[in-house]
Amino acid sequence: MALRSVRRPLRFAGRIAVLALAAMTLALAAPASAQQKKISFLTWNISDQEDLFKEWIAEFKKIRPDVDVEWLDKKGPELPAFYQTQVIAGTPPDIINTQGALWLEYAAAGGLVDLTPYLDREPAVRNRFNADYLAQWKYDGRNYMLPFYISKTLLFYNKTMFKDAGIAAPPQTFQQLLDDAAKMAKGEKTGFMTLNFDWLYWPLFRMNGVDLLTPDFKKAAFDTPEGVRVLDALAKATSNGSINKTSWTGRWVEPNGAFAGGNVGMLLAHSPAFFFIRGQAPWVNADTLGVAQAPGGWSTPNSHGLGISKGSKNPDIAWQFLKMVTSENWTEKLSARRKVLTGNVASDTKLLAQMKKDDPLAAAVLQTQVEDTDKLTGNWPLASDSRVKEAVYPEIQNAVLGRKPAAEALKDAEVKVNRVLAR
Amino acid sequence: MATAVDFPAASEATSGAVGKRARHARPGVRRRREMLLVWVFLLPSLAVFFLYRILPLVWNAVLSAQQFSLFAPSQWIGLDHYREMVDDPVFWTSLRNTLLFMASAPVGILLALAISLIVNAGIRGRDVYRTIVFLSYPLMTVAVGIIWRWMYDEKVGLFNYVLRSLHLIDTPLPFLQSFELALPSVLIANVWQILGFYMIILLAGLQGIPQNLYEAASIDGASPRQQFFRITLPLLRPSLFLAFVIGIMTSFTSFDLVYVMTQGGPSHQSELLITYIYKAAFELSRIDYAAALTIVQFALLVTLTWAGNRLAGGDAGAVESGA
Numbered sequence: 001m002a003l004r005s006v007r008r009p010l011r012f013a014g015r016i017a018v019l020a021l022a023a024m025t026l027a028l029a030a031p032a033s034a035q036q037k038k039i040s041f042l043t044w045n046i047s048d049q050e051d052l053f054k055e056w057i058a059e060f061k062k063i064r065p066d067v068d069v070e071w072l073d074k075k076g077p078e079l080p081a082f083y084q085t086q087v088i089a090g091t092p093p094d095i096i097n098t099q100g101a102l103w104l105e106y107a108a109a110g111g112l113v114d115l116t117p118y119l120d121r122e123p124a125v126r127n128r129f130n131a132d133y134l135a136q137w138k139y140d141g142r143n144y145m146l147p148f149y150i151s152k153t154l155l156f157y158n159k160t161m162f163k164d165a166g167i168a169a170p171p172q173t174f175q176q177l178l179d180d181a182a183k184m185a186k187g188e189k190t191g192f193m194t195l196n197f198d199w200l201y202w203p204l205f206r207m208n209g210v211d212l213l214t215p216d217f218k219k220a221a222f223d224t225p226e227g228v229r230v231l232d233a234l235a236k237a238t239s240n241g242s243i244n245k246t247s248w249t250g251r252w253v254e255p256n257g258a259f260a261g262g263n264v265g266m267l268l269a270h271s272p273a274f275f276f277i278r279g280q281a282p283w284v285n286a287d288t289l290g291v292a293q294a295p296g297g298w299s300t301p302n303s304h305g306l307g308i309s310k311g312s313k314n315p316d317i318a319w320q321f322l323k324m325v326t327s328e329n330w331t332e333k334l335s336a337r338r339k340v341l342t343g344n345v346a347s348d349t350k351l352l353a354q355m356k357k358d359d360p361l362a363a364a365v366l367q368t369q370v371e372d373t374d375k376l377t378g379n380w381p382l383a384s385d386s387r388v389k390e391a392v393y394p395e396i397q398n399a400v401l402g403r404k405p406a407a408e409a410l411k412d413a414e415v416k417v418n419r420v421l422a423r
Numbered sequence: 424m425a426t427a428v429d430f431p432a433a434s435e436a437t438s439g440a441v442g443k444r445a446r447h448a449r450p451g452v453r454r455r456r457e458m459l460l461v462w463v464f465l466l467p468s469l470a471v472f473f474l475y476r477i478l479p480l481v482w483n484a485v486l487s488a489q490q491f492s493l494f495a496p497s498q499w500i501g502l503d504h505y506r507e508m509v510d511d512p513v514f515w516t517s518l519r520n521t522l523l524f525m526a527s528a529p530v531g532i533l534l535a536l537a538i539s540l541i542v543n544a545g546i547r548g549r550d551v552y553r554t555i556v557f558l559s560y561p562l563m564t565v566a567v568g569i570i571w572r573w574m575y576d577e578k579v580g581l582f583n584y585v586l587r588s589l590h591l592i593d594t595p596l597p598f599l600q601s602f603e604l605a606l607p608s609v610l611i612a613n614v615w616q617i618l619g620f621y622m623i624i625l626l627a628g629l630q631g632i633p634q635n636l637y638e639a640a641s642i643d644g645a646s647p648r649q650q651f652f653r654i655t656l657p658l659l660r661p662s663l664f665l666a667f668v669i670g671i672m673t674s675f676t677s678f679d680l681v682y683v684m685t686q687g688g689p690s691h692q693s694e695l696l697i698t699y700i701y702k703a704a705f706e707l708s709r710i711d712y713a714a715a716l717t718i719v720q721f722a723l724l725v726t727l728t729w730a731g732n733r734l735a736g737g738d739a740g741a742v743e744s745g746a
Contacts, residue, residue, distance in 0.1 A: 081705035087493045105708055111494040188578075245577075249600040249689055310494060386707050394513075394690040401689055403602050 039314050039321060040070040041095035042083065044304060047073045052333060056325055063324065067317055087111065092309040094318040097148055099304050100198040101385040103137060106307075107144040108383030113308040116142045118319050125323055132373035133343040137305050139381050145305030146326050147343025149334065151270040152299040152376065153200050154368040156277070157290045161189065161265045170266075170292040174207050177266070177295055178233060181242040184265035190244035192237070193255050194268040199378030199389065200300050201247070201396075203268065205230055206377040207296035212392070213380060213421075220417040222392075223410040231399050231406035238400045248400050256280070268294055270302045274365045275339060286361045293372055300378030303343070341369050384420050391416035480721075487715035493708070504715035514716065516691050517699040520606055521674055521720075524613070524695060525727070528670025531614040532663065535621030542622070543629045553626070557619035564616065568683030571612040575599050575684075599685050605693040609684050613677060621666045628662025629655070664735040671727050675720060696720045 043053070050071075057069045072093060074082050080102060086092045098106075106112050119126040126134070129147055137145035157170055165184045171177040181191025194201045202212070210227045213220060237243040244264055246254045259267040260280035267273070274291075278284045293299065306326070308318045324330065331342040335351040339362055342348060348370065355363035382388055395413035398404040404412070487504055489497040508514045538556055542549045559567070574581045575598035583595040598608040632655065640650050656663075678697045681687060687694035687702065694702075696716065704713035 080708070084493060084705065084708070084710070106494070109492050109494040245597060245600055249597075251686075387709070390702075390707055397688070397690040401600070401602065403690065 035066065036068055037066055037314055037317060038068045038070065039094040039312070039318050040072060041097070041306075041318075041321070042072045042074065042079070042093035043097040044079050044099050045073065045075045046097075046338075049334065049338060052337060055333070056321075056330065059330075060321055060324055064317065064320065067314075069321065087309070087311060090311065092311040094309060094312040094314060095306055095321060096309055097304055097306055098145070100302050101379065101382070103145050103305055103307060104139060104381060104385050105383055107139045107142075111310050112144045113310055113312065113315050113318075114142045115144060115146065115308070115319070119143055122323070125326075128326065128328070128345065129343050130345055130348070130370065130373070132376070133301070133303060136301055136303060136376075136379060137307075145307040146322055148304040148306045148326075149338070149340040150301070150303040150343045150369060151272055151340070152301040152303075152369055152373075153195075153203060153268055153270045153294065154299065154365065155292045155294045156259065156267040156269065156274065157292065158259075158262065158265050159288050159290050160262075160283075162290070165265070170290060171295055173295050174204065174230070174233075178237050178242065181237060181265060182240070185240070185242045189263045189265070191242045191265040192247075192268075193244040193259055193264045193266070194247045195252070195255055195270070195273070196248055196393065197251055198300070198302050200270060200302060201268065202300055202378035203294045203296075203298040204234065206298045207294065211377075212388075213382075213417075217380060217382060218421055220414040220421075223414040227410055228407045231396065231410060235400045235402060235406055239402055243400075245401070248397050252276075260284075270300075271365050271369050272340070274362065284361075286364075289361065291361075291364050291368055293368060297372035297375045298377050299372065299375065301376050339366070341366055384423070387420045388417055391420050483714045483717055486711055487718050489711050491711035491714075493710075497711075504712050505719075507712065508715060508719065513691050513694065513699060517687075517694040517696045518723075520692075520694055521696045521723075523606065524610060524674035524677065525671050527610045527614055528667060528674065531618055532621050532625075532666045532670065534614070535618050535666070536625050536659075536663075538618070539622050539625040539629055543626060553622070556622050559616050560619035560623075562616065564677075564679040565683055567612060567616050568680045571608075571615075572599060572684050575608055600689055602689060602692045605685050605689060609677075609681055609693050612684065613673070613680055616680075617670070617673060620669070624662050624666050624669075625659065628659045632658045660735055664731065667731055667735075668728060671724070671731065675724055696723075 053071045057071065060067065060069055076099065079098075083092065083096060092111075096106075096112075103112065125146075130150070133147050133150050134143065137143055137147075155170055161184050162168075162180075165180070167180050167183060171180050177192065184191035194204065205211075205222065205227065208226055208230045210224065210230055211221050234243060238245055238248065244255070244258055246258050250258075255267070256269065256273050256276050257280060258264050259269075259273075260277045262281060262283050267277075277289075306322055308315050308322065312318050326342070326344060328344060328346045331344040331347040332350060334340065335342050335347050336354075339351075339355070339359075341351065352363055352366060352370075355366065380388075392413045395404070395409040395416070398412075399406045399409035486497075488499060488501055490500045490503075491497045538552075542553045542556070546552075573579070575583075577583060577595045577597045577600065580595075580598070582598065583592070586592045587595065596604065598604045636654050636658075637650055640654060645653065674695070676697060677695060678701060681693055681695055681698050682701075685693040687698045691699075697720070700713045700716045700720065703709045703716060
């Protein structure tokens with residue numbers, strides 16, 4: 001009786017195991033038997049362009065009917081984690097869209113395909129792009145990405161607050177910026193705000209001649225009397241309310257939201273902030289919002305690029321896809337729909353011309369993105385960019401929020417940065 | 424003289440002996456088959472446990488001793504990451520914050536105990552009070568974090584509005600942007616959320632205490648205070664231990680609340696070990712260093728749980744029978 005009671009479940013379990021094995025074998029065998037290839041592309045928080053990407057995929061299907069294209073989109077904080085796990089699993093997306101300097105880590109570690117040979121073979125593709133922006137994705141003399149859409153920081157200013165404070169024009173020097181901010185800071189109003197991620201605040205230092213690293217990128221170079229002076233001035237301005245504290249603690253929604261609230265005189269942010277602010281602020285129009293370069297013309301780029309993963313099984317097909325999506329036809333569509341510059345010179349010129357008629361304020365914002373492109377900062381070719389940022393920014397925060405004197409904060413930051421660079 | 428009668432007797436004896444051997448053998452075979460069946464049914468769960476718990480733990484330990492690269496072979500570096508941790512101020516800050524977070528568990532448990540005692544008493548509407556207190560626990564922690572973040576907001580937050588209305592402060596307090604207030608603000612939100620869960624555990628423990636003990640104690644002249652310290656608390660030990668362990672675990676796993684409210688800022692002042700592990704792995708791309716941090720966190724968790732068990736009298740705080 002006991003034997004019978006044991007045999008039956010064992011036989012049943014055995015049958016189930018055999019069936020499962022057969023099903024698995026069939027499933028694994030199915031794709032192997034198909035001739036269809038597949039590429040995937042991963043974008044950074046741009047799900048609003050789903051229709052455009054479907055058009056891309058449909059168009060590419062006409063060019064390469066033997067290739068299926070899969071689109072994935074992740075929000076900014078999720079993308080690096082997602083990409084890393086896919087790389088470890090051996091299934092990285094063929095094409096990756098990155099923002100800021102994240103691509104550097106991957107390129108320096110050999111994780112991206114060097115696009116230089118492709119560009120050398122097809123100079124017409126290289127010549128599509130704004131050379132200064134294309135050069136943003138060079139590491140060790142090699143190009144690893146193509147521009148997807150480009151942006152850099154500029155100074156937005158509230159013309160009404162300027163008028164009320166008796167300020168005639170946007171500031172031309174750091175000291176003028178602080179003085180103007182102090183004039184506008186009254187009660188709930190503050191004079192200046194900056195975004196702080198991805199080195200977007202660094203023009204405040206660079207306009208005073210303070211650079212992050214030595215020219216060989218091997219040592220910290222910001223712990224100088226000038227660096228201390230700048231940081232001390234920013235700390236005092238934050239303490240007396242001239243600079244809004246959210247500059248140093250918020251990321252995107254809070255600082256842009258604060259400017260959109262109409263109580264901040266100036267905002268140092270990159271061009272995508274304009275559309276966010278305008279969406280939130282009914283007061284924004286050509287008479288109330290001004291745009292200018294930051295003093296000295298310095299800006300931090302924060303562009304999006306497209307690259308090919310080293311682990312891609314079809315890099316040539318991925319390159320074909322990249323060529324298609326960065327062509328004039330498709331970049332025109334992206335720039336018209338999203339009101340962004342793409343780094344494709346022909347498309348950008350057309351967009352600016354059209355927007356000057358349709359939306360002069362947006363055109364003015366975008367015009368700043370193609371000016372002073374020789375004065376870019378915050379874009380050092382460091383594989384350890386994120387770790388250097390992590391070493392510097394908390395100490396900047398310590399100083400501007402009054403926890404440490406500026407000199408001590410910069411000294412501590414210097415030690416941490418040099419330790420990171422030495423590793 | 425052997426007779427045919429003897430043969431049947433002999434064969435009976437033989438067949439009896441054979442039968443006896445078969446009866447002895449059958450239980451052993453039966454037991455082996457039963458054990459086999461047990462293992463067959465246990466195997467899938469054990470496989471999942473091994474794949475998702477043991478293997479990652481071992482791999483994590485190995486990873487913590489390597490220089491890992493996403494795109495190149497790893498190199499063995501031994502204890503270098505642990506040496507780096509000793510000089511890492513963010514590690515010490517996040518460790519301190521995690522221990523502070525853990526220290527808030529007894530505060531929450533005490534509050535929950537007080538509420539449980541009130542709710543356990545025969546007051547009117549106690550079911551309603553119990554439900555209200557418990558309501559916070561099933562809420563998604565992300566939602567809790569967002570709500571509390573807005574309540575703490577310097578410009579439009581409820582707390583600043585109330586404090587200014589009561590003239591307790593002149594200028595709004597930057598709760599989540601303050602070096603001093605950021606962590607306590609997160610702790611308060613955490614205690615608020617988990618209070619209901621502690622209450623349910625302690626309430627179950629209270630309701631498991633036999634009432635005749637209190638009656639007997641009253642007859643013997645014991646005051647309510649004496650009854651509480653001599654009867655309630657000792658018999659509540661298993662529940663208190665459980666609540667304490669859950670409190671410790673929460674301090675090591677409260678990623679979402681901190682991430683939503685402060686992201687560990689300002690300047691790591693509200694950073695916990697778990698958020699630092701995430702940042703190290705996915706924002707600084709230092710998976711190997713994050714693995715080392717995880718090992719340290721694991722060791723700390725095991726040590727604290729063991730210490731808690733010892734303090735509770737061992738055996739997970741169980742009360743000896745016959746006590």
